[in-house]
Amino acid sequence: MSAPDPDTDEIRRRQRARAIVMGLALGGFVILLYFITIARMGAQ
Amino acid sequence: MxxxxxxxxxxxxxxxxxxxxxxxxxxxxxxxxxxxxxxxxxxxxxxxxxxxxxxxxxxxxxxxxxxxxxxxxxxxxxxxxxxxxxxxxxxxxxxxxxxxxxxxxxxxxxxxxxxxxxxxxxxxxxxxxxxxxxxxxxxxxxxxxxxxxxxxxxxxxxxxxxxxxxxxADLLPLLLFAIVFLWTPPHFWALSMFVRSDYAKAGVPMLPVVAGVGATRVQIVLYSLPMAAAAVAPWPLGLAGAVYGLAAVAFSLIFLALAFRVLVNRSAEPAEMKPEKQLFAFSILYLFVLFGALVADKLLMP
Structure with missing residues (x-):
């Protein structure tokens, strides 16, 4: 079995970090949308 | 590009x-x-x-x-x-x-x-x-x-x-628009004075590169005057109270004083452009104070 390519490791690390940030952003967006909906329903 | x-x-x-x-x-x-x-x-x-x-x-x-x-x-x-x-x-x-x-x-x-x-x-x-x-x-x-x-x-x-x-959109936000609009030239020209070699190298026709530092210093003052007028205007127009008005008058006077110091500076060397650097730094504080005072005014004197 060949040793892992350091470049591939770095690519995977960056992809993982970006995926985590994107996941957090999407989660935050869903929560925000929920509260926006509640606020707008309250205003009506 | x-x-x-x-x-x-x-x-x-x-x-x-x-x-x-x-x-x-x-x-x-x-x-x-x-x-x-x-x-x-x-x-x-x-x-x-x-x-x-x-x-x-x-x-x-x-x-x-x-x-x-x-x-x-x-x-x-x-x-x-x-x-x-x-x-x-x-x-x-x-x-x-x-x-x-x-x-x-x-x-x-x-x-x-x-x-x-x-x-x-x-x-x-x-x-x-x-x-x-x-x-x-x-x-x-x-x-x-x-x-x-x-x-x-x-x-x-x-x-x-x-x-x-x-x-x-009402008169007050339009005045706030005018303040930032008139503030931008003195703010950026003060910066571009001491980094003008960078702009020249990049081929960006900033005023100090094209018209020289002397003409830019005049323009800085010419824009600072209507900016100060726009900054103070909400007070006499009854759109803001004394908290904002006094802050606007005091900080606009300091801004104008710094702009005049820039006007009388004769040096074209970035190392000797202390008035320009001071005006640039103060201009950021100026906008923060002005807008902060507007909100404080509304909260303290609703």
Whole structure:
């Protein structure tokens, strides 16, 4: 079995970090949308 | 505009590079003026909607910053102040920056429209397009008046904040727009005086490069005078109280005094441009104090 390519490791690390940030952003967006909906329903 | 990056790259950009693409330092002032425009409005917003409006202003500014960096990576690569940005440093490919900027811009406008109103979303869209198309693409490389007209882009946030709260534009937010619009030339020309060799190297026709430092010093004073008048105007017009009025008078006088010190400085050497550096630094504080005083005025004397 060949040793892992350091470049591939770095690519995977960056992809993982970006995926985590994107996941957090999407989660935050869903929560925000929920509260926006509640606020707008309250205003009506 | 060239289509090359400084170094070839194969690694995907770090998430931090996307954050850097949004010009977070510039965003601080944008967010602050937008928030103050929102808080100065005669309508109390639901905190969640107010937070969302300010978030949209920040994201819109970030989108404009990203698209600006996408278009200007060739200029950024030759300027000392900007060459470590993600694109000129080769940490990100141009396509990613373009997609990120366009996506963020559309997202910010849609979210603003859904959370507050479509008038505010429209003004936000105009501000992004103005910064990218009018300032970055059209004016910046063509005329030394680039930041005079382009300064309008940075003047939109208080108007967007007010529009998010009220759904319309009134005299006070238009005056706030005028203040930032007239503040931008002295602010940027003070900076461009002591980094003009950078602008000259990049081929950007900033006023000190094209007309010289003497003419720029005169222009700084000529723009500072109507800026100070616009800053004080809300008080006599009855749109703001004494807290704002006194702060506007005091800080505008200091601004004018610093502008006159710039006028009498005869040196063309960046190392001897202390008055220009002081004016640049004070101009940032000036805008923070002015907008902060407006909100404090409303809270203390409703």
């Amino acid at each position: 060239t289509t090359t990056t400084a170094t070839p790259r194969t690694l995907p950009a770090e998430w931090r590079d996307f954050v850097e693409l949004t010009k977070p330092k510039v965003m601080r002032l944008v967010v602050f003026t937008g928030l103050c425009g929102l808080l100065a409005a005669p309508v109390t917003m639901h905190p969640v909607l107010a937070f969302t409006a300010v978030l949209c202003i920040a994201l819109g500014a970030g989108a404009a910053g990203a698209l600006n960096q996408w278009y200007e990576s060739d200029i950024d690569a030759v300027m000392k102040r900007t060459r470590s940005r993600p694109l000129p440093a080769g940490r990100m490919d141009r396509e990613s920056a373009l997609h990120f900027g366009v996506g963020l811009g559309i997202f910010s406008v849609l979210l603003m429209g859904l959370a507050t109103n479509w008038f505010a979303a429209g003004v936000l869209a105009v501000s992004i397009l103005f910064y990218v198309l009018v300032y970055t693409v059209w004016l910046k490389r063509r005329t030394p008046q680039n930041i005079v007209i382009g300064g309008a882009a940075g003047a939109f946030p208080p108007l967007v904040g007010w529009a998010a709260a009220t759904g319309q």
